[in-house]
Amino acid sequence: xxxxxxxxxxxxxxxxxxxxxxxxxxxxxxxxxxxxxxxxxxxxxxxxxxxxxxxxxxxxxxxxxxxxxxxxxxxxxxxxxxxxxxxxxxxxxxxxxxxxxxxxxxxxxxxxxxxxxxxxxxxxxxxxxxxxxxxxxxxxxxxxxxxxxxxxxxxxxxxxxxxxxxxxxxxxxxxxxxxxxxxxxxxxxxxxxxxxxxxxxxxxxxxxxxxxxxxxxxxxxxxxxxxxxxxxxxxxxxxxxxxxxxxxxxxxxxxxxxxxxxxxxxxxxxxxxxxxxxxxxxxxxxxxxxxxxxxxxxxxxxxxxxxxxxxxxxxxxxxxxxxxxxxxxxxxxxxxxxxxxxxxxxxxxxxxxxxxxxxxxxxxxxxxxxxxxxxxxxxxxxxxxxxxxxxxxxxxxxxxxxxxxxxxxxxxxxxxxxxxxxxxxxxxxxxxxxxxxxxxxxxxxxxxxxxxxxxxxxxxxxxxxxxxxxxxxxxxxxxxxxxxxxxxxxxxx
Numbered sequence: 255x256x257x258x259x260x261x262x263x264x265x266x267x268x269x270x271x272x273x274x275x276x277x278x279x280x281x282x283x284x285x286x287x288x289x290x291x292x293x294x295x296x297x298x299x300x301x302x303x304x305x306x307x308x309x310x311x312x313x314x315x316x317x318x319x320x321x322x323x324x325x326x327x328x329x330x331x332x333x334x335x336x337x338x339x340x341x342x343x344x345x346x347x348x349x350x351x352x353x354x355x356x357x358x359x360x361x362x363x364x365x366x367x368x369x370x371x372x373x374x375x376x377x378x379x380x381x382x383x384x385x386x387x388x389x390x391x392x393x394x395x396x397x398x399x400x401x402x403x404x405x406x407x408x409x410x411x412x413x414x415x416x417x418x419x420x421x422x423x424x425x426x427x428x429x430x431x432x433x434x435x436x437x438x439x440x441x442x443x444x445x446x447x448x449x450x451x452x453x454x455x456x457x458x459x460x461x462x463x464x465x466x467x468x469x470x471x472x473x474x475x476x477x478x479x480x481x482x483x484x485x486x487x488x489x490x491x492x493x494x495x496x497x498x499x500x501x502x503x504x505x506x507x508x509x510x511x512x513x514x515x516x517x518x519x520x521x522x523x524x525x526x527x528x529x530x531x532x533x534x535x536x537x538x539x540x541x542x543x544x545x546x547x548x549x550x551x552x553x554x555x556x557x558x559x560x561x562x563x564x565x566x567x568x569x570x571x572x573x574x575x576x577x578x579x580x581x582x583x584x585x586x587x588x589x590x591x592x593x594x595x596x597x598x599x600x601x602x603x604x605x606x607x608x609x610x611x612x613x614x615x616x617x618x619x620x621x622x623x624x625x626x627x628x629x630x631x632x633x634x635x636x637x638x639x640x641x642x643x644x645x646x647x648x649x650x651x652x653x654x655x656x657x658x659x660x661x662x663x664x665x666x667x668x669x670x671x672x673x674x675x676x677x678x679x680x681x682x683x684x685x686x687x688x689x690x691x692x693x694x695x696x697x698x699x700x701x702x703x704x705x706x707x708x709x710x711x712x713x714x715x716x717x718x719x720x721x722x723x724x725x726x727x728x729x730x731x732x733x734x735x736x737x738x739x740x741x742x743x744x745x746x747x
Contacts, residue, residue, distance in 0.1 A: 299329040315345050333362035337369040344372055349379040367393055388618070391580065448746045450502040455714070455739030457497060460732070461490040462529050463564055467732045473686050490732070494525040497737060514540040530562020551575040568597045569608075585617035596632070605635040606644075621655035632677075641692055642681030649674050669702040669716075683726050694724035714739040 319342045322335070329335035340355035356373040359366055370393050378386035461467070467490055470483045503516040516538050523531040538555035557569040571594035580586040590612045598604045610630030617623045632644040650673035656665035679691040702716030715738050722731040 299325055299332060299335070312346065315342055318342055319346065331362070333359045333366060333369075335359075336362070337366055337372070340369065340376070341372055344376055347379075349376045352376040353380065367396060447505045448502070449505075449744065450500075451741055451743040452500055453714075453739050453741035454496070454498045455737045457495050457735055457737030457739075458493065459495055460492045460734040462493055462495065462524050462527060463491055464561075464731060464733075465490045466728050466730050468727045468730050471687065471727055474689060475686070491527055491529065493527040493529075495522055496525055497522045497739070511544070512542040514538075514542070516540075530564055532559070532561040534559050548579060549577040551577070563600070566599045568599065570595045583617070584619070585615045587613070587615045589613050603636055603639055606632045606639065607635065608632045619653075621653060624652045624654075626650050640681075641679035641683045644677050644679050646675065646677040648676070665706070667704040669700075669704065671698070671700050673698040687728065688726050690725065692724055692726040692729065694722065694726065694729050696720070696722040710742050710744055712741045712743065714741060 319339075322339050322342065325335065326339075336355050336359035340352045340359060343349075343352035343355055353373065353376045356369050356376060359369045360373060363369075370389055374386040374389040374393075377389070465488055468484070469489070470481055473480045473482055497520065499518065499520040501516070501518040503514065506513045516536075518534075518536050520534045521531060522533075534557075536555060536557045538553060540551055540553040542549055542551050544550075551574065553571075553573045553575070555569075555571045555573070557571070558567070560566045571592055573590060573592035575588055575590035577588045578586065592610050592612070594608045594610075596606050596608055608630055610628050612626060612628040614624065614626040617625070627647070627649045629647045630645070632646065634642060650671065652671040653669070655668045657668060673696075675696045677692075677694045677696075679693075681691060682688060683692050698718065698720050700716060700718035702714060705713045707713055715736075717736045718734075720731070720733040720735075722729060724730055
């Protein structure tokens with residue numbers, strides 16, 4: 255197998271490197287095979303098979319390539335010739351040429367497992383990651399692959415697909431932030447691999463303080479309802495903002511398992527308004543372990559959100575997630591259970607314990623489509639908490655569509671998301687404000703475009719609308735935001 259490239263997922267590298275020599279040798283005729291560097295100098299196709307070159311020096315690889323190219327016309331009907339030509343081009347990171355050669359090999363003989371793996375790596379290097387993962391799934395399902403390697407390879411493919419969309423989970427916890435997109439397949443093995451991102455952007459928001467959009471409250475007094483107008487200082491404030499984010503993730507393999515450590519810090523400050531800066535941070539440790547071809551994740555995270563004297567919330571969460579096999583429909587389901595302790599330092603009476611069951615599916619549909627739903631309970635830590643216990647549910651959909659003019663061009667990505675949530679309280683929040691338990695509904699929708707204009711650099715434009723309606727007027731919120739963000743990202747390979 256070739257030297258692994260930066261745009262390919264490190265989690266598949268070990269499995270594919272082990273598989274490569276055996277599969278590539280099986281692609282060729284094994285009887286009286288000669289290595290590529292022993293090919294005859296004359297321009298006639300040798301009778302022996304073309305085997306993978308074991309040379310690693312670039313000068314030797316280039317010399318092998320030149321010798322092969324002298325045989326192009328003579329060997330134009332030999333699948334093993336094109337397979338070896340593609341392998342050398344891939345070693346030299348000439349990915350577009352490698353794709354052409356490997357396509358020819360697979361047109362002559364579509365059953366070449368080794369060439370299929372090389373073709374998947376070349377596709378992913380050109381940004382066609384969805385096609386690459388689908389092709390690797392086909393290899394893993396072949397009956398001629400050893401069962402132990404098949405199980406391992408499937409697990410790595412599933413983890414690659416999971417990491418491909420891992421930024422979505424970070425997006426949930428920080429709605430206006432983007433997680434550093436992970437690489438997709440095969441990479442040079444390191445004891446610890448690092449990836450991360452730095453980004454900064456300018457935008458405008460319509461409700462910087464998170465204020466209720468109502469202008470007056472109705473108080474239910476003994477002698478009847480009384481209308482009380484709010485002071486203008488309580489109205490929503492719009493303005494320009496500057497937002498920055500730092501994200502870092504480390505991955506370490508422990509046998510067939512993986513340990514992940516990630517962190518993100520995001521700050522937002524108003525540019526022309528005397529409003530306290532907002533800071534969000536998240537630290538997470540996650541352990542992934544394969545169970546046959548499935549995978550189970552155990553995670554612990556700490557999350558904090560603060561905005562001066564306006565708001566503060568802290569969450570410590572424990573979660574377990576089970577990732578299933580990819581369904582024949584092209585969707586991969588997962589099921590998760592989490593329990594979190596919620597603390598509000600400025601209003602401790604609101605503290606609670608949140609338990610949630612979540613089901614998700616990631617599907618290949620004109621890009622990546624992700625669907626999810628959850629149901630949870632929020633029990634108060636103090637009996638006197640306004641509203642008492644809550645039950646909540648949500649449903650969300652997110653679609654990431656690459657837009658690629660040519661195979662060699664970096665993909666522009668269009669992202670759309672929609673989330674609907676509902677929360678029901680068991681007790682009355684306040685008899686002065688509301689005569690029945692609060693029923694709160696929230697709708698978030700957004701659209702974004704990401705343009706990778708240089709290596710490691712991206713320009714993102716995004717718009718998001720948030721609306722919350724409740725029978726409790728204090729919880730009626732609206733916000734609109736638009737941002738232009740510059741991002742730098744890296745991945746060690």
